[in-house]
Amino acid sequence: MNLSYRIGHVFFRNLMSYKRFVVPTFIASLIQPLFYLVTFGIGMGAYMGQFGGKSYLDFLVPGVLVSSVMLSASFECLYGTFIKMIHEKLYDSLLATPVSAEDAVAGDIAWGAFRGLVSGTLMMLVAMVMGVSPVSIPSVLLLFVLMVFVGILFGSLAMIVTSFAPNFDFFSYYTELILTPMLFFSGVFFPLDRFPGWMKSFAQFLPLTHAVAVARAVFSGVYPRGLVANFLVIVGLETVVFWAALKLMKRRLIK
Amino acid sequence: MSAIITAKDLVKKYGDLTAVDGISFEIGEGECFGFLGPNGAGQTSTVKMIHCVSPVTSGSLTVAGLPAHIDNRVLKKMTGVIPQEITLDNDLTVYENLIVFSKFFDIPRREAKVRIADHIKFVELEAKRNSRISQLSTGMKRRLLIARALLNNPRLIIADEPTTGLDPQARHLIWQRLRQLKAQGVTLILTTQYMEEAQQLCDRIVIMYQGKILKEGLPSRLIEDEIGREVAEIRIPAEEDAKLIAQLEGFSSGHERVGDTLFFYCKDGHNLRHKLVELDLPNTVHRPATLEDVFLKLTGRSLIE
Numbered sequence: 001m002n003l004s005y006r007i008g009h010v011f012f013r014n015l016m017s018y019k020r021f022v023v024p025t026f027i028a029s030l031i032q033p034l035f036y037l038v039t040f041g042i043g044m045g046a047y048m049g050q051f052g053g054k055s056y057l058d059f060l061v062p063g064v065l066v067s068s069v070m071l072s073a074s075f076e077c078l079y080g081t082f083i084k085m086i087h088e089k090l091y092d093s094l095l096a097t098p099v100s101a102e103d104a105v106a107g108d109i110a111w112g113a114f115r116g117l118v119s120g121t122l123m124m125l126v127a128m129v130m131g132v133s134p135v136s137i138p139s140v141l142l143l144f145v146l147m148v149f150v151g152i153l154f155g156s157l158a159m160i161v162t163s164f165a166p167n168f169d170f171f172s173y174y175t176e177l178i179l180t181p182m183l184f185f186s187g188v189f190f191p192l193d194r195f196p197g198w199m200k201s202f203a204q205f206l207p208l209t210h211a212v213a214v215a216r217a218v219f220s221g222v223y224p225r226g227l228v229a230n231f232l233v234i235v236g237l238e239t240v241v242f243w244a245a246l247k248l249m250k251r252r253l254i255k
Numbered sequence: 256m257s258a259i260i261t262a263k264d265l266v267k268k269y270g271d272l273t274a275v276d277g278i279s280f281e282i283g284e285g286e287c288f289g290f291l292g293p294n295g296a297g298q299t300s301t302v303k304m305i306h307c308v309s310p311v312t313s314g315s316l317t318v319a320g321l322p323a324h325i326d327n328r329v330l331k332k333m334t335g336v337i338p339q340e341i342t343l344d345n346d347l348t349v350y351e352n353l354i355v356f357s358k359f360f361d362i363p364r365r366e367a368k369v370r371i372a373d374h375i376k377f378v379e380l381e382a383k384r385n386s387r388i389s390q391l392s393t394g395m396k397r398r399l400l401i402a403r404a405l406l407n408n409p410r411l412i413i414a415d416e417p418t419t420g421l422d423p424q425a426r427h428l429i430w431q432r433l434r435q436l437k438a439q440g441v442t443l444i445l446t447t448q449y450m451e452e453a454q455q456l457c458d459r460i461v462i463m464y465q466g467k468i469l470k471e472g473l474p475s476r477l478i479e480d481e482i483g484r485e486v487a488e489i490r491i492p493a494e495e496d497a498k499l500i501a502q503l504e505g506f507s508s509g510h511e512r513v514g515d516t517l518f519f520y521c522k523d524g525h526n527l528r529h530k531l532v533e534l535d536l537p538n539t540v541h542r543p544a545t546l547e548d549v550f551l552k553l554t555g556r557s558l559i560e
Contacts, residue, residue, distance in 0.1 A: 098332050
């Protein structure tokens with residue numbers, strides 16, 4: 001493992017290029033989660049009645065928020081990185097400088113996490129406009145921290161997929177077969193407690209389940225028992241996939 | 256001249272494929288050294304090991320006294336690379352490309368600005384400073400790659416086919432710039448398939464084929480030793496070869512039939528020329544020998560695929 005402060009240089013490069021795409025990426029990262037909030041939250045919420053004393057929209061917002069972090073970080077480390085690696089050959093020129101392969105990949109994961117943070121923050125603002133806000137200022141700050149963790153986790157997972165990807169089409173397997181189903185099994189749209197036992201157990205294997213649980217608790221300021229375990233799962237898994245992402249990408253980049 | 260690069264029994268394998276097959280060479284400080292070879296002969300793999308982006312499979316390779324290794328940041332810091340492929344950042348402008356790259360080398364911002372202004376001038380891209388990469392011609396992109404390779408004031412520059420796909424004007428400009436750098440004492444390693452380029456720039460060359468070094472030396476010496484001074488190309492049917500070879504024996508130092516042409520090599524063209532005039536053959540070209548003749552003689556004149 002050859003990591004250094006040069007991760008920041010790679011992040012800086014991405015920031016330089018980002019300034020030209022800020023507006024289109026804002027729109028792109030808002031559209032899908034906004035669509036969920038409006039259709040499910042307002043549309044379906046009208047039929048749902050109260051959820052633990054609050055509206056369905058209140059239930060929905062924290063889950064949609066971490067989902068938008070997940071999607072943004074994932075897409076950045078799938079398509080964004082693939083373009084930089086294969087089409088633009090940016091990694092080739094990076095590797096000839098003192099920036100190591102690990103620095104380059106970690107810099108891109110950090111960038112993916114940042115993109116996730118931006119999407120999540122936008123989502124939070126939209127939710128506030130719709131009348132759903134985190135319970136307190138510390139809870140907003142904690143949400144930022146959580147978003148960074150979630151971004152690094154899903155950015156690293158996506159990076160592992162990218163390290164095997166022969167072409168763009170390969171990403172559809174991951175997005176259609178893993179990311180999208182995960183949205184529906186992780187308690188984003190409905191509570192997990194009415195699921196049959198096997199499905200509850202299955203949901204525990206999905207990283208998003210834990211992220212949603214933590215986000216909902218932080219958002220409402222009500223911390224149920226077992227939350228520490230959720231957080232530890234996120235951090236533990238993150239450490240493993242981050243390490244694996246660097247190893248696997250290095251194997252792909254250095255021949 | 257002290258050696259800046261020493262390779263001994265250097266091997267590079269990609270799986271089962273042996274790209275570089277046990278080569279040894281030395282490159283002196285301040286020298287311009289050329290790796291010549293047909294596609295896939297191993298020259299790009301060799302230079303990639305030298306600038307530390309590809310691990311050495313076996314053998315030893317030292318650069319400036321340090322072992323070449325993919326994590327050797329010291330060597331990467333003193334090396335400038337002009338890559339074969341255009342690896343510029345299309346999302347950024349000319350200036351931003353250079354700013355970002357100077358950051359990769361930890362060059363302080365103020366110093367970077369001075370160097371960038373110098374280098375943009377050196378490669379004559381002042382007018383394109385704020386243009387996006389897509390607005391540049393291929394020649395401009397190649398020049399920008401040179402400017403980028405110079406940002407870290409390299410002691411060693413590696414140019415991997417730096418003029419591929421360029422028109423003659425752009426090519427000559429790049430040659431001039433590379434010669435200027437060499438005059439400043441920079442060590443230059445060039446890979447090329449253009450023999451004229453090698454003759455223009457290199458002090459010493461090696462000709463590689465199938466991962467091995469076939470010949471090493473000064474371009475002019477190689478031509479002299481392998482071919483002679485002049486070449487006569489005669490387009491005649493193959494059946495007449497034996498007769499003509501007998502007639503020209505004693506005037507040439509060697510001959511070779513390739514496709515529809517019979518090549519005669521000679522050390523002293525004067526007598527051969529007289530003889531050819533006397534024989535009054537049609538379809539005859541008589542010309543000075545070039546590095547291309549050496550290259551083709553050693554690596555074969557038929558297509559390599």
